[in-house]
Amino acid sequence: MEYYKGFFIDEPVGNNVFSYEERKIKSIYVPPLKEGNLNDVKLSNNIAFCEVDNGKEISAKGLEYFIEYKFNEKDVYIFDNHNHAFYFWAKSLKCNRFKKGIKLIHIDQHKDMREPDNYISNIDNLEEVFKYTNYNLNVGNFIKPALNLGMFSKVIIIDSSHAFSLEIDGEFVLDIDLDIFSRDMDYISYDIKMNKIKDLIDKASLVTIATSPFFINQEYAISVLKEIFS
Known part of the structure; x- marks a missing residue:
């Protein structure tokens, strides 16, 4: 049974907890999951993330659908807020995908x-x-529960120039946040990031990708996503 069917979160829980009392917008949307391809990765008109930053309320639209995508016989899950990776890891583990x-x-x-x-x-x-x-x-605390359950033996975080030069061996699940291509990360060459990600996708057992609406322009994130798989 698939549980992602499209729904709103109205209470201050999950990703809706941030600045909840200060915000005018009190609801965020979680879209349905469907099998598809990169052409199905489109922006929704619904708000997926909202927070007050420096006194200003900032709302960000998420995806119309979460996408389960087959790439070279490999499962790729594409979604907006990053905590959803936890569910797709658990689902994939249960289905013996890694x-x-x-x-x-x-x-x-x-x-x-x-x-x-x-x-x-x-x-x-x-x-x-x-x-x-x-x-x-929420978007900041979904990895430790996976480690606590033994889904993964360890996490290797790639968030710096040095980390992008690491050689990765053995079996692994690849988890990508497209905000690695945000302006704040421009000090790392675009080509270095793109080439490393493409190489790791080829070697990964499973790939999960977050578009992160609050942290990177979504039109740009979707264009980068399409280049990754070009």
């Missing part, structure tokens, strides 16, 4: 290693994983 305990390669402007308020005890029940992903986790 071996439990392999490495996680996390390419991101941010480390996303904050502590969640609570930890889920197992991932056997995908409905519970779905609820935990959407109502407990």
Whole structure:
């Protein structure tokens, strides 16, 4: 059963918790998942993330659909807010798409290693994983629960010039946040980032990709996404 069918989060939970009391916009949207290709990755008219920054309320539109995409017989999941990766890791592990305990390669402007308020005890029940992903986790704290459950033995974070030069061996899941291409990360060559990501995709057991609406212009993020798979 697929749990991503499109819904709003109205309470101050998950990604809707940020600056909730200060905001005029009190609701964010989580889109449905569908099988598709890169042409199906489109912007929605719904707000996926909202926060008050320096006294200004900033709202960001997310994707129309989350996409399950086959690339060279490999599963690729494309979504907007990054915490959804947790659900797709659990779903993929349950479907034997990767071996439990392999490495996680996390390419991101941010480390996303904050502590969640609570930890889920197992991932056997995908409905519970779905609820935990959407109502407990947020864009900054979804990796530690995966490590705590033993989904991955370790995480290698690629967020610097030095990290992009690392040689990665063995089996791994590749997790990409497209905000690595944001202006704040322009000190790392675009070509270095693009070439490394393409190389790692070829070697990965599974690929998860976040477009991160609050942290990078989404039209630009989608154009970069399409180049990654060109």
